[in-house]
Amino acid sequence: MADLDTFREETRAWLEANCPAEMRQPVRDEEDVYWGGRKATFKNDAQKAWFDACVEKGYTVPAWPKEYGGAGLSAAEAKILRQEMAAINARPPLSSFGIWMLGPALLQFGTEGQKQRFLNEIARGEIRWCQGYSEPGSGSDLVSMQTFGEDKGDHWQVSGQKIWTSYADQADWIFCLVRTDKANKYQGITFMLFDMESEGVTTKPILLISGNSPFCETFFDEVSVPKSYGDDCPGQVGEVNRGWDVAKYLLGHEREMISGAGGGGLTSAIGAAMQRHAHKDGGQLDPILRADLAMFDVDALAYAAMGEKFLDEMKAGKGHPAQPNMMKYVGTELNKRRHELMMSAGGSRSLEWESEETSGGKPSRNWLRTKANSIEGGTSEVMLNVVSKRILDLPGA
Amino acid sequence: MPLYHDEDQAMLADSAAQFMSEEGAIAKQLRHWRDTGCKDGFGHDLWKQFAEMGFTGILVGEDDGGMGMGNVEAGIVLEQIGRNLTPSPFLTSSVMAATALNNGSAELRGRYVPGLLSGDSVFAVAIDEGAKHRPEQIATKAEKSGNGFKLSGQKDFVIHGASADMIVVAARTSGADNDADGITLFAVPKDATGLDQEAVKLVDSSVATHMKLDGVELDGDAVIGEVDGGREVLNKVLNAGRIGAAAEGCGVAGGAMDMTVDYLKQRKQFGKLIGEFQALQHRAAHLYSEVEIARAVTIKAGQLLDGGSEQADLMVSVAKAKVAKAAGLAVKEGVQMHGGIGMTDEYDIGLYMKRDRALQEFLGDAYYHAERVAQLSGY
Numbered sequence: 001m002a003d004l005d006t007f008r009e010e011t012r013a014w015l016e017a018n019c020p021a022e023m024r025q026p027v028r029d030e031e032d033v034y035w036g037g038r039k040a041t042f043k044n045d046a047q048k049a050w051f052d053a054c055v056e057k058g059y060t061v062p063a064w065p066k067e068y069g070g071a072g073l074s075a076a077e078a079k080i081l082r083q084e085m086a087a088i089n090a091r092p093p094l095s096s097f098g099i100w101m102l103g104p105a106l107l108q109f110g111t112e113g114q115k116q117r118f119l120n121e122i123a124r125g126e127i128r129w130c131q132g133y134s135e136p137g138s139g140s141d142l143v144s145m146q147t148f149g150e151d152k153g154d155h156w157q158v159s160g161q162k163i164w165t166s167y168a169d170q171a172d173w174i175f176c177l178v179r180t181d182k183a184n185k186y187q188g189i190t191f192m193l194f195d196m197e198s199e200g201v202t203t204k205p206i207l208l209i210s211g212n213s214p215f216c217e218t219f220f221d222e223v224s225v226p227k228s229y230g231d232d233c234p235g236q237v238g239e240v241n242r243g244w245d246v247a248k249y250l251l252g253h254e255r256e257m258i259s260g261a262g263g264g265g266l267t268s269a270i271g272a273a274m275q276r277h278a279h280k281d282g283g284q285l286d287p288i289l290r291a292d293l294a295m296f297d298v299d300a301l302a303y304a305a306m307g308e309k310f311l312d313e314m315k316a317g318k319g320h321p322a323q324p325n326m327m328k329y330v331g332t333e334l335n336k337r338r339h340e341l342m343m344s345a346g347g348s349r350s351l352e353w354e355s356e357e358t359s360g361g362k363p364s365r366n367w368l369r370t371k372a373n374s375i376e377g378g379t380s381e382v383m384l385n386v387v388s389k390r391i392l393d394l395p396g397a
Numbered sequence: 398m399p400l401y402h403d404e405d406q407a408m409l410a411d412s413a414a415q416f417m418s419e420e421g422a423i424a425k426q427l428r429h430w431r432d433t434g435c436k437d438g439f440g441h442d443l444w445k446q447f448a449e450m451g452f453t454g455i456l457v458g459e460d461d462g463g464m465g466m467g468n469v470e471a472g473i474v475l476e477q478i479g480r481n482l483t484p485s486p487f488l489t490s491s492v493m494a495a496t497a498l499n500n501g502s503a504e505l506r507g508r509y510v511p512g513l514l515s516g517d518s519v520f521a522v523a524i525d526e527g528a529k530h531r532p533e534q535i536a537t538k539a540e541k542s543g544n545g546f547k548l549s550g551q552k553d554f555v556i557h558g559a560s561a562d563m564i565v566v567a568a569r570t571s572g573a574d575n576d577a578d579g580i581t582l583f584a585v586p587k588d589a590t591g592l593d594q595e596a597v598k599l600v601d602s603s604v605a606t607h608m609k610l611d612g613v614e615l616d617g618d619a620v621i622g623e624v625d626g627g628r629e630v631l632n633k634v635l636n637a638g639r640i641g642a643a644a645e646g647c648g649v650a651g652g653a654m655d656m657t658v659d660y661l662k663q664r665k666q667f668g669k670l671i672g673e674f675q676a677l678q679h680r681a682a683h684l685y686s687e688v689e690i691a692r693a694v695t696i697k698a699g700q701l702l703d704g705g706s707e708q709a710d711l712m713v714s715v716a717k718a719k720v721a722k723a724a725g726l727a728v729k730e731g732v733q734m735h736g737g738i739g740m741t742d743e744y745d746i747g748l749y750m751k752r753d754r755a756l757q758e759f760l761g762d763a764y765y766h767a768e769r770v771a772q773l774s775g776y
């Protein structure tokens with residue numbers, strides 16, 4: 001306990017010294033998020049200073065081992081760091097699919113060589129990854145995917161199409177599900193890693209209802225994927241034809257991330273802020289809206305406690321392995337409700353699509369973006385299917 | 398502190414679970430006392446057994462011979478009470494009255510705590526003066542009289558009031574009905590002259606009273622805490638009672654849910670187990686989520702309360718409201734998914750529905766606590 005108290009004090013002092021004031025404000029939009037990668041630029045000096053300090057300290061990935069770019073924090077220490085960062089509203093120094101998805105999968109399934117190379121690249125924000133899972137004919141029923149990799153000896157020749165690939169046009173590398181055995185549904189998929197600059201890879205951005213286009217159609221036309229990137233560093237994670245295990249493990253982490261279980265804006269109450277907005281406009285919250293906000297805040301604060309319990313249990317190996325599915329279902333439905341209420345509280349002002357006052361229509365664009373929360377990473381309906389089968393053990397296919 | 402039970406707490410949970418499912422089982426207690434028309438609605442023998450287990454003194458300080466534990470531990474016992482619908486005066490006596498006494502004089506504790514520890518005494522708490530929980534409004538008067546006080550007024554829905562040896566009564570020693578200040582808590586013995594109680598049986602087979610205080614004379618040493626300073630103690634009693642009721646509600650929710658999920662795996666219609674129908678699967682999975690969250694926030698609020706956090710008031714109300722919604726969902730879905738037999742008295746699922754309804758109302762329903770969440774959050 002005393003050690004943890006010391007750690008808390010040290011952490012507080014370190015954050016005080018290293019987290020610039022500009023980085024202690026809630027993330028308002030995409031530009032406030034630093035994703036890293038070859039094409040990345042910093043929005044301002046504060047963002048860079050904060051990022052550099054965290055890389056140096058291993059705090060872009062605090063719980064990863066030191067040799068892979070982390071700080072090697074224990075579960076209890078990582079929780080303290082999270083709490084102290086939340087207390088000052090510190091932004092994440094680096095966000096990436098590498099941190100949330102590929103990293104955990106590599107820690108579990110990767111070879112030493114893969115960990116040394118890829119985890120360090122992720123921790124230092126050098127390589128930005130994207131996720132090649134979904135295909136036009138395979139969304140919820142992901143295992144039916146068809147993108148095929150033909151064995152050519154020292155490499156695979158990959159052809160096919162992915163869709164909804166978030167940030168494919170900005171990413172440097174892709175982790176990609178490729179069928180390597182057409183006769184075997186579950187045990188015929190290989191989890192491959194390759195460079196998006198490889199010949200034969202093209203991306204085509206798709207415009208979303210929010211007017212932004214963060215995801216793409218991704219085409220592979222006879223892309224050559226090496227079977228090895230050097231000593232102890234194969235081109236696939238896990239064994240060939242056993243990529244489904246890796247894919248599912250990774251989805252657990254993706255769901256946990258989307259669920260917002262780690263806290264931040266996804267679990268906070270909003271009633272008081274909506275009241276202040278209403279006052280600024282010279283008005284009052286409608287009484288029934290205020291009542292809905294209060295009921296929402298009850299659910300949001302209760303969910304925040306669930307997030308804390310979920311992480312505590314997971315770190316202690318106590319939680320049900322399918323629990324991330326429950327968290328994702330609740331967290332994303334809650335976030336959609338949050339933005340519906342924010343739109344109502346904001347009134348017609350929230351409808352402005354381009355105005356400077358709304359920073360280019362943030363309220364409505366963010367509201368529309370949240371509709372994807374219960375689709376991406378597995379839909380709410382699929383989450384409920386998993387909970388009823390794996391946790392409640394209900395019968396049937 | 399992690400949000401799961403440590404080793405000692407897990408042991409307590411195991412022994413409480415075993416005890417309640419054996420000794421406190423529905424057929425043995427709730428149905429038995431209901432069907433024999435018991436005036437208390439619970440069994441005194443079981444209350445003695447609670448004492449032998451050490452449960453009755455769970456919140457009583459070790460110096461006074463109790464276990465000196467916190468609201469999280471009391472909640473562990475209450476969750477098992479809820480799961481088995483075990484009728485007992487635990488919540489009013491060992492949680493609420495005990496919290497009041499912990500803030501009272503050594504003299505008062507000496508008078509009442511031994512009976513609680515041995516299971517010989519039952520206590521009740523009289524706060525509300527109407528059909529809804531409104532502790533902000535207390536009109537019952539306590540006027541100075543000799544070296545003591547004279548209490549006049551009316552209290553309603555005093556749970557276990559008629560069975561209680563002592564009733565903690567919140568009365569006004571100064572100020573207007575809505576004032577926060579000017580409240581004093583009194584330990585009123587059951588045989589005090591001028592105290593008149595009319596018992597009413599409630600939907601869950603528990604018994605409450607409408608209480609008339611007609612110039613009830615009390616000595617000065619019946620005061621719990623400070624004269625005019627009772628609001629602070631009252632808030633502690635309320636917090637303990639509310640998080641306790643929330644914990645019991647988690648048990649009710651869990652019990653109803655488990656019964657229902659089991660039923661989905663047994664009942665066949667259309668040539669299939671009804672648990673195969675996705676329409677029911679999704680609702681069951683949603684219910685599971687809500688119940689898990691209710692349990693999480695109940696532990697969280699209990700920890701904050703035990704740790705003396707300034708967030709405790711807010712989170713206790715969040716927990717009480719969330720549990721009310723989750724448990725309400727559990728019993729409603731429970732009856733519905735049982736089909737026709739869910740409507741029968743023979744089946745236990747309806748008993749869960751009744752207990753939930755009473756617990757929802759007790760110390761403030763979801764609407765009351767959501768309003769409180771808004772106010773405490775500043776809107």
Ligand SMILES: Cc1cc2nc3c(=O)[nH]c(=O)nc-3n(C[C@H](O)[C@H](O)[C@H](O)COP(=O)(O)OP(=O)(O)OC[C@H]3O[C@@H](n4cnc5c(N)ncnc54)[C@H](O)[C@@H]3O)c2cc1C
Nearest residue numbers: 131132133134139140164165166372375376377378379381
């Ligand atoms: C913003 C966003 C970003 C994304 N990013 C990526 C990415 O980076 N990489 C990637 O690979 N994919 C990504 N996706 C794709 C995402 O994983 C899929 O959209 C998702 O898995 C659903 O597949 P689908 O769109 O084909 O819908 P479908 O599977 O066709 O579903 C349509 C509807 O049917 C329901 N449904 C389907 N099956 C069942 C069932 N068994 N029971 C009940 N209901 C069912 C669904 O819940 C849904 O409501 C992203 C999606 C979005 C919206």
Ligand SMILES: Cc1cc2nc3c(=O)[nH]c(=O)nc-3n(C[C@H](O)[C@H](O)[C@H](O)COP(=O)(O)OP(=O)(O)OC[C@H]3O[C@@H](n4cnc5c(N)ncnc54)[C@H](O)[C@@H]3O)c2cc1C
Nearest residue numbers: 664665666667671674675676677733734735736737738740
């Ligand atoms: C007060 C009362 C009075 C009644 N009076 C009469 C009467 O006078 N005469 C008479 O003949 N009957 C009477 N009934 C019986 C009534 O019609 C049945 O209870 C009803 O049809 C449901 O059947 P069940 O009880 O067997 O439930 P079940 O069919 O076993 O249903 C259990 C649960 O499974 C669900 N379920 C079942 N199949 C599906 C499915 N395919 N998809 C999704 N969910 C499903 C149901 O909705 C329910 O939630 C009465 C019932 C009650 C409660």
